[in-house]
Amino acid sequence: xxxxxxxxxxLGLWHAVTLQQVHEDGxxxxxxxxxxxxxxxxxxxxxxxxxxxxxxxxTKPVITRALDTMGxxxxxxxxxxxxxxxxxIIKRTVDGALYxxxxxxxxxxxxxxxxx
Amino acid sequence: xxxxxxxxxxLGLWHAVTLQQVHEDGxxxxxxxxxxxxxxxxxxxxxxxxxxxxxxxxTKPVITRALDTMGxxxxxxxxxxxxxxxxxIIKRTVDGALYxxxxxxxxxxxxxxxxx
DNA sequence: CATTTTCGTTACGATACCGTATCGTTTACC
DNA sequence: GGTAAACGATACGGTATCGTAACGAAAATG
Numbered sequence: 001x002x003x004x005x006x007x008x009x010x011l012g013l014w015h016a017v018t019l020q021q022v023h024e025d026g027x028x029x030x031x032x033x034x035x036x037x038x039x040x041x042x043x044x045x046x047x048x049x050x051x052x053x054x055x056x057x058x059t060k061p062v063i064t065r066a067l068d069t070m071g072x073x074x075x076x077x078x079x080x081x082x083x084x085x086x087x088x089i090i091k092r093t094v095d096g097a098l099y100x101x102x103x104x105x106x107x108x109x110x111x112x113x114x115x116x
Numbered sequence: 117x118x119x120x121x122x123x124x125x126x127l128g129l130w131h132a133v134t135l136q137q138v139h140e141d142g143x144x145x146x147x148x149x150x151x152x153x154x155x156x157x158x159x160x161x162x163x164x165x166x167x168x169x170x171x172x173x174x175t176k177p178v179i180t181r182a183l184d185t186m187g188x189x190x191x192x193x194x195x196x197x198x199x200x201x202x203x204x205i206i207k208r209t210v211d212g213a214l215y216x217x218x219x220x221x222x223x224x225x226x227x228x229x230x231x232x
Numbered sequence: 233c234a235t236t237t238t239c240g241t242t243a244c245g246a247t248a249c250c251g252t253a254t255c256g257t258t259t260a261c262c
Numbered sequence: 263g264g265t266a267a268a269c270g271a272t273a274c275g276g277t278a279t280c281g282t283a284a285c286g287a288a289a290a291t292g
Contacts, residue, residue: 003227010223015154022151035138038131086239107126111119202258202269
């Protein structure tokens with residue numbers, strides 16, 4: 001079932017969710033960081049720095065920095081690949097899953113309140 | 117008609133739109149800047165620095181800085197209020213309207229492609 | 233083996249944002 | 263009129279990101 005939106009619904013939803021995100025903030029993720037996080041949690045593993053960089057169309061240092069920051073916040077973890085020790089495998093965490101779960105709930109709630 | 121989403125649809129939509137935003141970038145708006153822009157274009161005027169700061173729950177310099185940046189990009193304009201020259205009225209621009217129109221189209225397209 | 237390639241990280245200078253405090257201008261108040 | 267309040271902008275030091283370039287480690291190549 002396709003998700004059909006009117007222009008008003010689309011921007012209204014974005015507005016409502018963005019507004020609440022700003023209010024609660026706390027994490028204050030960049031657009032790129034958010035994209036990386038969603039990619040890690042919504043696309044089947046494994047995820048590597050190089051793979052993420054290619055998928056997002058950014059350079060590798062951008063990924064490394066984002067993983068540094070989000071790692072400190074407990075949203076992701078990194079582990080060396082034992083089969084090819086050049087690679088780093090990015091792993092999900094419980095906190096990261098909870099964070100995105102809450103984001104999903106927020107979007108749903110705001111979508112429901114959109115056109116009451 | 118309420119906008120009912122499943123958790124998968126909600127995060128999937130966010131993922132797809134965020135990803136494409138990162139790809140096209142160019143503007144690279146902060147979460148706060150995006151919230152300000154949507155507020156200006158989706159809520160009836162007039163908009164003031166103080167009003168936006170209160171609505172977003174941030175300090176006034178945050179609004180001033182965001183308006184500086186987005187003003188340089190042609191997304192918004194500022195004008196002194198002639199009836200109370202302390203105030204600054206934030207105005208919409210054609211470029212800003214076009215930018216949000218494209219964002220709306222993007223959301224709709226990604227929503228449609230979400231569960232094909 | 234020696235060399236090249238791949239992978240992620242680090243170094244560097246530049247830029248933009250942050251929060252707090254302060255400023256100049258304008259209006260309201262007494 | 264003189265003082266206080268409101269409004270937006272600016273100054274400041276701090277922090278995080280940016281892109282480019284170089285680096286060390288590991289694997290592939292010959």
